[in-house]
Amino acid sequence: MSNVFFLVLRRMRAPLILVITVFSVCVFGLALIPGVDADGNATPPLSLFHAVYVMAYTATTIGFGELPTAFSEAQRMWMVFAILVSVTSWSYALVTLVALLQDPAFRNALRTARLAQRVRNLNEPFYIVCGYGETGALVTRGLDTLGYRVVMIEPNEARLRELMLEDLRTDPTIAVADASSPAVLQRAGLGSPFCRGVIALTEDDDTNIAITVAVRLLSPRLPVMARVRWVHVAEINLTAFGADLVINPFERFASLLASAVATPEHYHLRELLTGLSGSDAPERFRPPHGHWIVCGYGRFGHAVTTQLRRNGMSVTIIDQKHYDEGTVTVQGTGTEPDELREAGIHHSVGIVAGNDRDVKNLAIAVTARTMNPGIFVVTRQNKESNAPLFEAFADDLAMVPSRIVASEFLSVITTPLLAAFLHEMPNRDEQWCAGISARLEAATPGRVPHNWTLKVSPRNAEAVYRDVADGKDVSLAHLLTDPHDRERRIPAVALLVSRAGTMIYRPGPDTLLQVDDEVLFAGPESARRRIELSARNDDILDYVRTGRESNGGTLWRIARRRRLRRHRLRRGSRR
Template identity: 25%
Template sequence: MQMLVSRDSLLEAGVRSANCQAVVCITNNEEVNLKISAIVRLLNPKTRIITMSKVDDFEETLSTLGGEVHIVDPFKTFARVLNASINNTAFYALNNWLVGDKCATLDSYVQPPLGGWIICGYGRMGLEANRVLTKNGVKTAVIDPHSRRKEEEIDTYVIGHVNAKTLSQAGIHEAVGLLAADADDGHNLGTLLNARCLNSNLFTIVRQNSHENEVAFSEANADMIMQPTLVTARKILLLLIAPLLKPFFRYLLAKKSGREEILKNLLVLLREKIGNQKPCLVTIDFNSEKSSAVIQALDEGEEVLLGHIISDPRNRDVELDLAPFVIKSCGKEIVLPAKDYKILEGDQLLFCGTSTSKYLLKSSINSEYTLYYLRTGQYKPMGYFMQWYERRFSKA
């Protein structure tokens, strides 16, 4: 059944509404996603568009639509994660922990070995993985039933299905790693079993296409499992609830002096603040609707510092269990902002903390009495009589 998307249906869904924050296009048809994205941009030039695309030509077109467009490609996302696991194990651990990967901790370091790798299945996932591996100086061998793409850097290309013979031709006995990247789960599981019979010391990465096969893949004991639908869902969720995570990651991965030390210190802070609890990524908008007490204080000419709002309302000398990641102010991103940062109306804050700290902070920025205590260390009089009493006798 073909999905019908029209201007009228998008208008009926509220694409021009002031409350429309984003439009997510995740159909299985690349052309439909492109069509929806183009119509949305014409109807609402300001709204965010999050769309799934795995075709380079479509991605180029989407990137020219203008405005804020996020293209979600699960295979390119996986490639970035693979590259991080090779070059920056601490970032790999942080990324998996933040996205809620199963059993992930801030100490879950996984580093694929450098040496000969075999890629079984040369579709989009195999292609993106090969680019990352060759970029890191790894020699690759590919097993695929289709002819070789001449433009790709591949040391050995074996045409055929995966079996003991083709694995041997690809150099399975000398290989250090294997990627099972077929679009069929049965083939991928069979590839793992065949490969391990010939080389039990392999580092293995496997593609899981269907969530229904979760039990089988869990028993396969692969070092890394890539599930395209899960990667897509997590990426979209983070773009919706934590759009500032993208510049935060870009900052941490920048090859600049001192960044590794900054990441190391950040992990220490997160272990101290959150520990074994589930991390909550929260975006705060400083406006009258979502942080009324802060805006009221600013309107009255008072300063509100970041250090004020991240203090515990039960005891202002203690900080909440959270870590500020990014503040976006006047179009600029400030990564890991200092506590003396002066909050402005229109700012946006991304922090990571516990669920308790999330609710306490939201309460503080919407209560003039709590915020007054956090700013001054004193309690603001409540009620008409106490306010009169304060005015009357404070002058005496």
């Protein structure tokens, strides 16, 4: 607040000097002018105290009268003068103060001071989110659900007013500022020990690059995630400057679409792992091979066309703007039946409506479905608010840029090891992915599994840590054993073990754990609670390892035996 204080003093210097000077002159005048009594005899002037008292209520227009005695004519003339100059000086000071309060520079300084104060008062984990659009809204809601606070940096005040109307559990800390400024990032808490990372979601790739550079140089320990809108250059720059996760939603969806066509098991496994935990499991589908039509040859259309042709599909492009470039086959928008007929709609297996206007994409999709009812329709949904329209149309596959970026960022925030697993997936074959998908679907039938990481450390898995440090063997099979019935297995899948920089993908149940190992699990939330129970409780871990229960407490043994008895009764009734 010191900057605000000195700014006020600088701007209010002249009015304050004038007010003080006028007040002092009027006080001294009253202290020098003699009074008069009831008989008309001269009396001594007012004391300095009484002069200050009279001028205090006179200058503030309270008006208590002539105190302590009636004034002389000279004193009254002086009071007329004092009233006029006091009102004038105070009016000048008030006008200057109002102008200061409306000054953009002062308001910005005040917001900056408030931001710094609120960030200093944050004593719980938070993320700095730069840019509040549709993606920023989804990320903010996701972080709030995960229990993280949010410091939002956005130069557009209108967007921040929308943020304040969001139904969030905690009020976000907002800053109306340019996130590309390192000073703004520092005031937003970049150096705070509670800051967990920075997410760059601005509409300008240059700003995202500036944010990435600032974070990497000022706080190298913090993870930084960025979205890019223009391919190649921005992604290369962000990766070179050390961004932990860079997502181009258009290229990402294009690669996912191509993966769904060429490697459906890869696509299905990715959907299972990056979906919203507990939601309905994604349906299995495979876009057909053959001839495709792409309407719109901008960033999205170009990325989709490249990926489809790379996987052996023939593509006809319909576009109006880029027709003169020589890469577009049919000139038009794709909303007219003649344009689609010229593109070969009747023998095409799929169509992509990829313009930057949702109404146009829906018109293309409806026309194409009318002319070829069996065609596979892919639509691009630009605005989240238009979701009911796309749901009513029931397309085969929808591309929503904000959801793609938000879901992947939140997945990595929830389980950082998931990014390493997703990065390895393209190097594996279809059979490898199909095996993991089958195990996940068996663990959480009809639902998206929950992903979590367990680290062998005194804080997260103290029982496992003590046994491993003492030279005892603790394997993944032990952690996946039901702590209430040693004959049962917990419905969870160990996807990855991170050990001293080495990744062990799809580890077997006989994999022995070591100190500081990090294990990526996937399964229902109940499986997480049971695994963590075994990892933290010495008696339970000893039971799942050896079958001995003598060391357990009485209450635990009674609860375990009752649970075991119920399980055996259910198993007997099924038989």
